Amino acid sequence: MKRTHLPLNGLRVLDAAARYLSFTRAADELAVTPAAVGQQIRTLEDVLxxxxxxxxxxxxxxxxxxEAGLNALxxxxxxxxxxxxxxxxxxxxxxxxxxxxxxxxxKWLAARLADYGxxxxELGFAMVSSDESLDFTQAxxxxxxCLAADKGEHEGIELGGRDYVTVGRADSPERDIGWPGCPIEGGEAVITVADAGLAIDAAAAGLGRATVPALLAEADxxxxxxxxxxxxxxxxGYWLIAPVPQWRQKKVKALVAALTA
Known part of the structure; x- marks a missing residue:
């Protein structure tokens, strides 16, 4: 159902003027001039x-x-x-x-959330996988x-820069372990896994070498x-992102500060 447009500023002025029965005292409360109060009342009278x-x-x-509408107002x-x-x-x-x-x-976030917690x-966290498309409203x-070139349409800050590292064991064979989006030079990977974390684990197991964001490999x-x-x-690089309303929340600002400290 379409809602009637309400002249909220005028109604607010009406409430104040009715309480004081004075445009001057209403103006003092509303931090405007008595003339502005009078103009708002005249406009409201024209509308109604x-x-x-x-x-x-x-x-x-x-x-x-x-007086008839004051109680309801x-x-x-x-x-x-x-x-x-x-x-x-x-x-x-x-x-x-x-x-x-x-x-x-x-590989990175859980340990830092534990430290922050x-x-x-009173802090609590609910984790959602962002391996699929992000919908801030629905979720x-x-x-x-997210791992992306920039923050896109949202507010955001980059974590750790664009540094990538190739990791492996001293005795690892010289073959590449690939994952979606990995920067492998010279052709296709011999071994492929689902993500960079699994690529690090495969390299640790001696299956080959993996090129991954340095942020993810720090602990290993x-x-x-x-x-x-x-x-x-x-x-x-990895980006912390959120739409403007979420980004401005006090709790989000505090978490971003903790993760980027």
């Missing part, structure tokens, strides 16, 4: 087709038409306030829904991580599971 106030020897008074404003509080309630929630590729979660017992996401290199054999710059 009724007279709302009369000036008498005793001062300003409401007409019956003006004030109930409506209370409902608006409840609606705003309901919409803002999620700002106080410390639960975040995050979409990320499975290998990124396993230890800073506040009710707060933040997403530090643990000695694989060695860094070569480095190069890739076309894509």
């Amino acid at each position: 087709g009724v007279v709302l106030f009369r000036r008498t020897a005793k001062g300003l008074e409401l007409t019956p038409e003006g 004030r109930r409506g404003f209370l409902e608006f306030e409840e609606a705003v509080r309901a919409m803002q309630s999620q700002q106080s929630s410390k639960r975040l829904t995050i979409a990320a590729p499975r290998d990124f979660t396993a 230890r800073t506040d017992a 009710n996401l707060d933040l997403a991580i 290199i530090a643990a000695g599971r694989v060695q860094a054999l070569a480095r190069q710059e890739g076309a894509n």
Whole structure:
């Protein structure tokens, strides 16, 4: 059903002027001039087709038409306030829904979320795979991580740059382990796996060498599971992204700051 256009500014001025029976005091409350209050009331009267106030020897008074709608108007404003509080309630929630590729979660994100979670017992995380297309509205996401050339249409910040590393064991055969999007030079991979995380695990198992985002291989290199054999710059990097409303949420800003510290 199409909703009637409501002159909300004029109705707000009407409420204030009716409470004080004074355009001057209403103007003080609304931080405008008395002339602006008078203009809003005249405009509202034109829109509604009724007279709302009369000036008498005793001062300003409401007409019956003006008084007839006040109770419902004030109930409506209370409902608006409840609606705003309901919409803002999620700002106080410390639960975040995050979409990320499975290998990124396993190799990099999970450990950092665990560290961040230890800073506040009220923090909670819901993880969603972003291996398919992202829909922030449908999945009710707060933040997403994607491997891409840029942040696209959303707000975002890049994690770790475009550094790629080729990893393997000292005794690994000189054959490439491929995964979707991997920058292999000189033809097709001899072995292919589903993602960069599995490529690192295959290299650690001695199946060959894998060229992956350096961010994903940091922990395995530090643990000695694989060695860094070569480095190069890739076309894509990992991006933290979200539409503007989500990006501005206090809890999202805090998480982004923690992940990029």
